Amino acid sequence: MWDSESESLGGREYGNGAHVSAKHGVKTDGFEQRGQSWYVATDVPSDFLVQISEVNFHLHKYPLISRCGRLSRIIYDTHEGDLNKINLDDLPGGPDSFELAAKFCYGIAVDLTAGNISGLRCAAEYLEMTEDLEEGNLIFKTEAFLSYVVLSSWRDSIIVLKSCEKLSPWAENLQIVRRCSESIAWKACANPKGIRWNYTGRPSKVSSPSWNDLKDSSPSRAIQVPPDWWFEDVSILRIDHFVRVITAIKVKGMRFELIGASIMQYASKWIPGLIKDGGGEAMLDDLSNGNISRESNGSSSGSGSGSWKGGLHLIVAGKEEPEAIKAKDQRMIIESLISIIPPQKDSVSCSFLLRLLRMANKLKVAPALVTELEKRVGMQFEQATLSDLLIPSYSKSDTTYDVDLVQRLLEHFLVQEQTECVSSPNRSYMEKNMFEESQRGGASSAKMRVARLVDSYLTEIARDRNLSLTKFHVLAEALPESARTCDDGLYRAIDSYLKAHPALSEHERKRLCRVMDCQKLSIDACMHAAQNERLPLRVVVQVLFSEQVKISNAIANNTLKDNTAVESQFQPMVSTRKTLLEGTPQSFQEGWSSAKKDINTLKFELETVKSKYVELQNDMETLQRQFDKIVAKPKQHSSSAWTSGWKKLSRLAKMNNMDSQDDGSDQPVAEQTRKTPRRWRNSIS
Known part of the structure; x- marks a missing residue:
């Protein structure tokens, strides 16, 4: 300098x-x-x-x-x-x-x-x-x-703009604020080696390079100026002047990730508690381009601006930390920051957006801005963490956490995913490939990451005794079935809800368990579910049956493969089956043995009914022969109605006898072509 x-x-x-x-x-x-x-x-x-x-x-x-x-x-x-x-x-x-x-x-x-x-x-x-x-x-x-x-000096422009805070509206009318904002924006977007710059985050022991040193130094010895060198200087401005500077920087064409990082830096300084201690600096550096770095002794977050002595901040503000800000001022700051966040997806982190949303709900920010912030969170919802989603309920709701807010965020995420699918025809094909890769252990799609996040959130809020079954059910079913390749997390959430709500009726427990697919449970989850007394009996049976189907399919696949090989290759199939059975829970094996006994009992009863039917048919044939002997005697002169009825019964019996011998019999073809009566006996079988 x-x-x-x-x-x-x-x-x-x-x-x-x-x-x-x-x-x-x-x-x-x-x-x-x-x-x-x-x-x-x-x-x-x-x-x-x-x-x-x-x-x-x-x-x-x-x-x-x-x-x-x-x-x-x-x-x-x-x-x-x-x-x-x-x-x-x-x-x-x-x-x-x-x-x-x-x-x-x-x-x-x-x-x-x-x-x-x-x-x-x-x-x-x-x-x-x-x-x-x-x-x-x-x-x-x-x-x-x-x-x-x-206006030719970076440092003087910052100082003058800071001093204009007490001169409204005169400074605005005289265009001092506008000219200083544009001067700062131009210098922030230009190469810092070409202007008189002042990096206030640099430790006081390290002297800033002079303009002649920067101009005359060789490329190999040139001092590398970090891209965020202007963050700390701009963050000392009042919110309306900061908005003017950021707006001018946007017009100059600054990269959106740098603008987003400067907004996070400003929020960490002026909104106490927005960023956790020790984590603010890491979040500010977590940009999509990956080439922005802060010196370990030179950067400052919301509570660390006192790590360096001297600099522009101390000169202008006269103190290391801004004074405690009233709720009204904090609300104005949050509303202003929401309005200037770049529209690009990764301009700021999802964690920052969720913390900003938490403060916005707490301070009763304008509903339109809250809705806009919720949409921004939905754009990158897959980047969220469980701790960021646990937003307290500041409304009159009885629940501890704001479940309705998470439901809206999930809806915005699904709408955004659907919009991207419509705008990108190849996206559905890519989603399909990602799903197949995830089945093989590959990378997970955004929906799958969101599904795991929602399952963790459901497990956490399920402990709330005031959480209604409807809210839990709606949130669990919000995602499509393809988003979950394994329902272990959903089963864990259901079990937590049943544990915290023991007074649920049988119908309510069945309704709760319908959101879970038993076929997507792992071996460990099935073992736990088979011994879980809180689950309805029907769900336990479904778990056992689905596990048996898996084992049967595995054995069938091994058998199909082994049938095409030589006889010596049958031994691996036996060992594989033994391994599968050993890996099956003991409670499942006992349940399957009981089911097999019931099946054998039904088979035995069916055989008994068939044998009785054969006996009845033989008795019918005996009666038929006796009847034939009777009708063979000389006919009486006058026949009665009783005799004609027996004749009809005789003809019917013969027809049935012919039908019973239809397969493999030696009767003449002419008798087989007779008109077949109604096969009413089939109904008893």
């Missing part, structure tokens, strides 16, 4: 301070302060008193009205006769700025610095010290200093 950049705020002089000759009739050696009053060191008694707050200035009319159009108009246009006293409490800059302006009117040399230029410029505008009264008046001199000295 240049030598002028490293001097203190109060002792820096540029050699071109505003100075005029004492040609206005009052010769003086300067001003004298006596308590809360200022006096002009001259033999001429004062005839005009200016009061600003509690400070009194005993001055003379003529030097003031010769250069201050406002005072001249007030003095000459008054209707009170000889005015000798005036109150200027609304003068921007206060007594300090008026003291400098009064000295200028008396021809005393005034040293213009970055610390007093903004207040003096606003005071000159207020007093109407224009060129119409005298050439080279104070407005002209302060404007020249701002344009040619302040």
